Every structure is written in structure tokens, then in C-alpha cells.
Amino acid sequence: MDLDLSCDAGALTAALVDVPSVSGDEKVLADAIEGALAGLPHLALWRDGNAVVAWTDLGRPQRVILAGHLDTVPIAGNVPSHTEGDLLYGCGSCDMKSGVAVQLRLARQLAGPSRDVTYVFYDCEEVEAERNGLLRLSRSAPELLQGDLAVLLEPTGGIVEGGCQGTLRAEVTAHGVRAHSARSWRGRNAIHGAGAILDALRSYRPREPEVDGLVYHEGLNAVGITGGVASNVIPDECVVTVNYRFAPDRTAEQAAEHVRAVFGGFGVEVTDVAPPARPGLADPAAADLLAAVGGTPRAKMGWTDVARFAVLGLPAVNYGPGDPEVAHSVREHVPLAQIAECEAKLLAWLAA
Secondary structure: OOOOOOOOHHHHHHHHHOOOOEOOOOHHHHHHHHHHHHOOOOOEEEEEOOEEEEEOOOOOOOEEEEEEEOOEOOOOOOOOOEEEOOEEEOOOHHHHHHHHHHHHHHHHHOOOOOOEEEEEEEOOOOOOHHHOHHHHHHHHOHHHHOOOEEEEOOOOOOOOEEOEOEEEEEEEEEEOEOEEHHHHHHOEOHHHHOHHHHHHHHOOOOOOOEEOOEEOOOEEEEEEEEEOOOOOEEOOEEEEEEEEEEOOOOOHHHHHHHHHHHOOOOEEEEEEEEOOEOOOOOOHHHHHHHHHHOOOOEEOOOOOOHHHHHHOOOOEEEOOOOOHHHOOOOOOEEEHHHHHHHHHHHHHHHHO
8 A cells, every 4th residue: 555645644644544553463554654754765764574664864963763653452343534523533543543644744744854863663562562563673773763862652632741650560369278168167268368468459559759740640459360269169379460550760670579568478479560761851852842842741641662762771752642541442533633733843843
């Protein structure tokens, strides 16, 4: 398929939505993006699987990275796209093909930007971390991700969101003694024992720390529970899976220590953890962006790939069209005016 980068960003978003690209099935869209960018003589181009990287090389004193993922969650009868008034509906319209459309429009228009720009389009953001295309790029070609500031065009409602929360999953285990349920007194019921784990969660008071001027709301919640052997057996094990969303003033190691402390006396096994990213808004490049786009920045409630850039030593922010509250829903949508506004503000910043 051919993508027309000369059409407005709303129409381009619709064209992107109309190409299904569920995680792992991004090839058709990646091919189209590579083909469209290959026709722009001011850009160098590189491809890795279903990730596409394009960049200017003008010797500017600063380099900005604009990044967006191509994949979506599974389609729920919401492709192709359609419009209702000023809203464009469709799978990925908000998260985050509207942001990708802005990237593509900027790539076409900015032949001589005031800062060198790297455009990163990557795959498999919506699934497990090891499949993430940005992670793969950071390992195989980290030199392509070097710069002074990264902007992830995730949906933020057109407001700069600084940093992101870390996320940790752990299994908290209550042990018991197995016995026949007809002689339950000979055993110790692990499911009953797990009540203390749930009590700790019910009484837990999450922090709301201020980090670099932004307030993050933490959360520690049960997200799963397993236990039981058979209907006539007293269970000897019950496992409660918990998810801890933690502010960027804690490292992944400190978050794990905190969870172990909350559930002292129980076995705690951390099964997955992704580190947070600090806001970085005091960095000169980030401050310039904030001054250009305006608005009052806020903390990112959730984890995004800004954390991957933080690991590489880059300040990174989230900024893009769309309300993250409607992402992944059957009625996912994005305001067309917001797409145009984000494009205009980033264009003015990078052309100044």
C-alpha cells in the first residue's frame, strides 16, 4: 500500500488505522511507512524487522528523537475507521496511530529543522517486554537512539506528561498443610491464610510523592489469586499476584524491597519489573519543548517507553494527541483538532 504524507494528519491517521497492525503483525504498515519515508531525500533510513528509523544529519547542536509504536491491541470490530463530528474512531486511533501520523507529517515537512530529528517507528509495544521493538533497537543499534531529548507520542491529551511510573508484579504465597477436608483440623488451610495478604492490601495506603515538581499516585493491588487442589482437599498453597505501580523516586530494587516489607512473613517472588523514569523537565531541551507547546505538565500515571530512553541516559517526555482513558476500548477515538494541534506545535518548535 502507499501512504500519502501530503494529506492532513487526521486523514493520515485514518489511513493508518485502516491498516490492521495488531502486535506481531505490523509488517504491512512498516513496509508502507518505509516506502513513504524512502521518498524523502533529506532523511537517512534504516530497517530492523518491523521497526523503521529515519533521521536528518545536518550537524545541528541538538538531536530530538520522536518515537511511536505501530502496533495495536486486538481489533474489536473497530476497523476500518470512521468519523463522528470531530472525532475519529478506530482501533489504534488514540493509541497511537494519531501520534505516528504526526511523526510522519513532520518527517515530510522538516527538511531543514532547527534540531536534527530522529523518527523511530517500532513494533510490539502492547505485548511482553522482550518482544518490544524499541528494546530490540536499544540492544542492536543503540547509536540510532542517541540524542538530547526523546518525545514519545503516546496519547496525553496534548499535555506534556513527565516520566512514568514503574511497574512490578509479584507472587505472594501463603503456605498451609494439606489434609482431607473431612479431617480439616489435621491440616492448615492456605487459602484461609491468604486472608492476611488481602488484609495487608486493604489497609495499604499508597504514597503520592512529588518528584521533580510532579505528583505521582502509587498503587498496590491484587490482580489474581490461585489456590486449591481438589474439592475434598485442604489446600497447602495459595498464591496472590500483586501489581505495584511505583513513583520514579524509587528504583526497581527499592520497589521490590518495599513489596517484601508489606508482606513480611510471606514468600514474595518478583516475576516482572519495569523501572520508572524521572520527569526530566528541568533539562534544557525538555524545558524548550514545554515552553513551545505550553500547558501545565503532569505526571504520567502508567508505564511507557520513556523508561527505555531514561536507561540510555536521555531525558524523555510523553506528548501526543488522544485521551489515554479511551485507549484499547471498542469506542477508541481521537479528536481531529487535537492531532492538528500537536502537529502544529511540534512543527513550530522544530522549525524555529
